[in-house]
Amino acid sequence: MVGGPGDAKTAADFSWLPTSYGLEAQSCEKRDGVWRVECGRGAFAVREYNGDDGRLEPALDWQNFLAAQGCRGVPSVIKTKGGQNWTKYEGKTYYVTAWAVQQEFNPQTGEHLLAAVEQLGVIHRLSRDYSRDRQGRLDRWHADKLIWPVAMQKRLSEILGFDRCIRSRRLRTDFERVFAENCRPFYRQGQEALQELVVGGFAAELPENGHPLVNSFLKRNMGVNKEVAVYVDLTRWALGPPAMDLALFLNSFLPLHKWDCSLVGSLLETYEQNNALPVRERSLLVPLLRFPWRFWLYARQYADRTENPAALTAKLASYIDETRWREKCLESLDGWVWREKR
Amino acid sequence: MIEKIETCELALEEAGYPWQAVEGDGVTWLLLRRKNNTAPNRISGLDRVVLERFTWDILAREEKRTVYAGSLAVAVRYFGPGAAEEGALTAADEDENLCRELFAGAEPGGRQPRLQTGFEFSEEPPEEETSFPSIVLDAVEEAPHSREIKTGCGTECWRTELVWKAVLSGEGVAAPPRLVKLHLAQLGLYTLLLEAAIRLETMPEQAGAHRGGGEFLAVPRKTTALLLKGEEILEVLGIAQQRGFFAALVDDENRNAAITNLLKTTLVYVSARKGGERLLAASHVCAEESRLPWSSALEFPPSSYSCKMEHLKTMQPDAGRIICETRVWRSANHEYPPTKPKQANTLAAAHSKSALEKMEVNRLDRKKPGDKWRKKTAPYPVDNRKDKLVISIRMRHRQ
Numbered sequence: 001m002v003g004g005p006g007d008a009k010t011a012a013d014f015s016w017l018p019t020s021y022g023l024e025a026q027s028c029e030k031r032d033g034v035w036r037v038e039c040g041r042g043a044f045a046v047r048e049y050n051g052d053d054g055r056l057e058p059a060l061d062w063q064n065f066l067a068a069q070g071c072r073g074v075p076s077v078i079k080t081k082g083g084q085n086w087t088k089y090e091g092k093t094y095y096v097t098a099w100a101v102q103q104e105f106n107p108q109t110g111e112h113l114l115a116a117v118e119q120l121g122v123i124h125r126l127s128r129d130y131s132r133d134r135q136g137r138l139d140r141w142h143a144d145k146l147i148w149p150v151a152m153q154k155r156l157s158e159i160l161g162f163d164r165c166i167r168s169r170r171l172r173t174d175f176e177r178v179f180a181e182n183c184r185p186f187y188r189q190g191q192e193a194l195q196e197l198v199v200g201g202f203a204a205e206l207p208e209n210g211h212p213l214v215n216s217f218l219k220r221n222m223g224v225n226k227e228v229a230v231y232v233d234l235t236r237w238a239l240g241p242p243a244m245d246l247a248l249f250l251n252s253f254l255p256l257h258k259w260d261c262s263l264v265g266s267l268l269e270t271y272e273q274n275n276a277l278p279v280r281e282r283s284l285l286v287p288l289l290r291f292p293w294r295f296w297l298y299a300r301q302y303a304d305r306t307e308n309p310a311a312l313t314a315k316l317a318s319y320i321d322e323t324r325w326r327e328k329c330l331e332s333l334d335g336w337v338w339r340e341k342r
Numbered sequence: 343m344i345e346k347i348e349t350c351e352l353a354l355e356e357a358g359y360p361w362q363a364v365e366g367d368g369v370t371w372l373l374l375r376r377k378n379n380t381a382p383n384r385i386s387g388l389d390r391v392v393l394e395r396f397t398w399d400i401l402a403r404e405e406k407r408t409v410y411a412g413s414l415a416v417a418v419r420y421f422g423p424g425a426a427e428e429g430a431l432t433a434a435d436e437d438e439n440l441c442r443e444l445f446a447g448a449e450p451g452g453r454q455p456r457l458q459t460g461f462e463f464s465e466e467p468p469e470e471e472t473s474f475p476s477i478v479l480d481a482v483e484e485a486p487h488s489r490e491i492k493t494g495c496g497t498e499c500w501r502t503e504l505v506w507k508a509v510l511s512g513e514g515v516a517a518p519p520r521l522v523k524l525h526l527a528q529l530g531l532y533t534l535l536l537e538a539a540i541r542l543e544t545m546p547e548q549a550g551a552h553r554g555g556g557e558f559l560a561v562p563r564k565t566t567a568l569l570l571k572g573e574e575i576l577e578v579l580g581i582a583q584q585r586g587f588f589a590a591l592v593d594d595e596n597r598n599a600a601i602t603n604l605l606k607t608t609l610v611y612v613s614a615r616k617g618g619e620r621l622l623a624a625s626h627v628c629a630e631e632s633r634l635p636w637s638s639a640l641e642f643p644p645s646s647y648s649c650k651m652e653h654l655k656t657m658q659p660d661a662g663r664i665i666c667e668t669r670v671w672r673s674a675n676h677e678y679p680p681t682k683p684k685q686a687n688t689l690a691a692a693h694s695k696s697a698l699e700k701m702e703v704n705r706l707d708r709k710k711p712g713d714k715w716r717k718k719t720a721p722y723p724v725d726n727r728k729d730k731l732v733i734s735i736r737m738r739h740r741q
Contacts, residue, residue, distance in 0.1 A: 107433055151445065165463065171618055172469045181530030185381075215442065219435050236443075248442055252435035293441035294434065300444075303463050309470065317531060318432060324382055 009035065014046065016089040020080045021096055032220040034232070036099055043099035044078065048092055049235060059235045060085035060095060062130055062212050069126045072228045073119030075100035100230045101223030107253040110263055116222060116229035117267045120214065120249060121274025123231070124242040127211040149197055155296045156190040159183065162299040175302055175313040182320055186292040189323070193287035200283035210239035217245075217252045243281045246271065247288035255318075259325035261332050268336070282337045286330055294319050347665070352570045352609055352624035361506060364608045364623045366582025367651060368512030370542040371610045373621050374414065374504045380422070381532040388475045389419035389497055391526045391536075398519050407509055408516040414504045414538055418526055422498040472617030476527040478576070500534060513650070514544035522579055523612060525620045537621045539579055539610065561632045561670045567663060568607065570624050574614035574661040579621070581653065581666055582608045585630070588647040590640075590674065597636035601647060601674060605630040609664060632672055644674035 014025040014037055027038045028046075035046040049056050060077045064085065067076035075097040080087050086095040106112050163183040166176045216236035223230045238244070250264065257263050271277075277285075298316050301307040355362070357375065364371040398412030510516055525537040568581075584606045592599040608625040634640070648671075655667040 107435070155445070170615075172467055174470070174472055174474065174617070176467075177472070177474065177530045177617060181379075181533050216439055217435055218439055219433060236439075248438060252438045253433060255434050256431050258431070293445070294437050297437060297441045297444070302467070305465060305467065309467060315437070319434075320531065322434070 016087070020087040021078060022081055045075065045097045045099050045232065046094060048094055049086065051235060053093060056086055056093065056095070056235060059237050062237065063234050065130050066123060066126050071122050071126055073123055074231055074234060097232070100225050100232060102226065103224040105219055105222035105224055105229065107219060108256050112224055112229065113253060113267060114270050115224060115227060117249065117271045118274055119229045119231065120245060121271040123214060124211065124245065125275040131211045148202065149194055152190070152194055152291060156187060159187055159190070159296055159299060162303060173309045175309045175316060178313055178316050179299060186295045189290055190292050193291040196287035197284070200287065201280060202284055210241060212237045213240050213242065213245045215245065215248070217249045241281050241284060242275065243277065243284040243288060247285055250289060251293070255322040259322070259329040261329045264329055264333070286333055286337060289326065290330055347565045347567050349567045349569060350607060350626040350628065352568055352626045354570070354573065355623045355625055357619040357622060360504070362623065363508060364582050364610055365509070365511060366584050366608065367649060368514060368544045369580065369582050370508050370510045371580060371582060371623070372506055372508045372540040372542065373623065374506055374538040374540065375619065376502055376504055376536045378500050378502065378534045379532050380534065383423045384531050385420050385528050385534065386423065387421040388477055388526055388528060389421060391477065391479060391524055392417045393521070393524070396521050400516070406513055407511050409507070409509050410519060410542060411507045412519060413506065414521065416502055416524070416536060418500040418534060418536060419497050420500065420534060421496055474528040474617060476616040476620065477525070478612055478620060479524040502536065504538060506540065508542055510542040510544065512544045517543050517545045523621055527616065527620065529618065535619070537619060539621045541580065561672055563667060563669045565665065565667045567665050568609055570609070570662050575611045575658060575664065576614040577612040578656055578658060578664055579610040579612060581656065582610065583651050585649050590644060592640050599634045599636065599640050600631055601634060601672065602629060602631045603647070614661065634672065634674060639676040642676065644676055645678045646675045648673040648675060
């Protein structure tokens, strides 16, 4: 959604800043697709938004709400002179936030992960209040709900379909060989996840009374400022139970730590210190972690030829290793959920 | 005399597990296959294959069929996970986030994404050379100290025994089975594939010598080009031919007889393509016709037909084409068993009599309605009408 303007911009290219925001750009620099613009009043992040404008307004409103509630994990949105959260210039949509990143987010260090999960807990806790306050405004986003078990089952069907497709002839590449070799265990994992989801009472739609979620944990959209993790882009938000965010966060960064059980335990503990999860949501976490999302993704990318097969084979092999570590870790998580139930 | 070159386009046969048999006249190829999954331990390379034992026995022998049973014990040495390098740990944030986006759609609340139940390739991916190793070995002698194989540092050993049974059809003396090729390959991260090709054959016999009666006539030499599209043949192991569905059409006017039959030609070969099964079979079925000169014996349909194929030459001009030159010896046999008509008549009469008796018994067993209430002491044969008691009752009228 956030696309970088051309890399060759100078401060003069931000001539719209003084008129819209009353900010005078002195210098600018592009970092991870975002312009860091130095003004007399400090550094600001200028982001171009390429998505649906209708989604931008609630995202920035939510971000402002969190910042106003004292959440240090999101930068506050700078309003235009007219009191708007964003502005249009030459047909493009921009919004400006305070520059909040002092240090790059490094998911290889446990400290950064703990800091990120701490702020995630804070965001989720405060978001409940936001949902209560803005119930009417969020209702329209609840309208077209996704029936998760059905959608997940379709993903599994696609995995089987791909497997049948490549087995109907001789295997052509190493990707197909590795996929065919591992399809059954991954399909079983998917079925197991679905069963857990249904047993946990999530047979219907997931975003039941959902709250806004960060829904994106790209390393480039995260940073650290004085040992506090910062989420700099909330425009990919979605509605749903917080376990969805937690699952995405863990699936994104725990492979780097070989799904270290003690680290996962610490992360969950830190999260729950800031936002205690009801047992029902805890039981949702395990199936969301277990479902073979990327196994499906790589097959799709291979079939669409959007990625190089050799690179996909390496990714798939790495994912298979990860899954082994993850399953060991999930065994301990199963116990964690059960203990809480008692 | 050399006839024109006939072209046969072969179709690859599906590789069967745990065995695939290719039967021909006088030769049978048995392709044994076994997979071993080493998960969760990755395979990082292949070391070697040691043949520990190859034994066989003849279970039964008929005039034209020999049934074999045997076993093949092999030790496979490969490099285990100790020597394997695990891929560098990488963050999965980009891919995981992409999964979430594609799954839930861009809309908050998650609009139902467009999902398809099937799976279609936008374009078939091109074939790529595999990075997984593959070793093809010629028939290896039994290792004298094979039982002493010890796994070295980082190497693992997979011992397996492939038990087999096979039927060899054809005239002649059965030769000892031969283990012709062994193939070991890594398929994927955890899978080892072992293939073995065993050849069973009858000893070459003098052409024309025949025990079943009839006269063998050589059909002129035939040169056939066997084409196998989309495949690279590394080595031809053998060609098996099987004939069936014989029929004869005699032409009294032209004084000849056309013998037609179906012919299945199967090529057993080593594929040059790594990354899967490499000891493979490809076959082609076609109709075959040959003309025999008229003889008085052809006044009646032959009792059986015989064919013997003689391979004269096999060449491989390129990776997907085999040229083979063959000569076929054909015969139509006219010896009907039993040969003496008198004996046949006696047999037929005996057969008819026994059948009639059987029918009689069946008829006697059947009870008449009301039989149950009749006098048991005086049974009468139901079907012999001469002995049937006839009761006449004279009615008198009183005046």
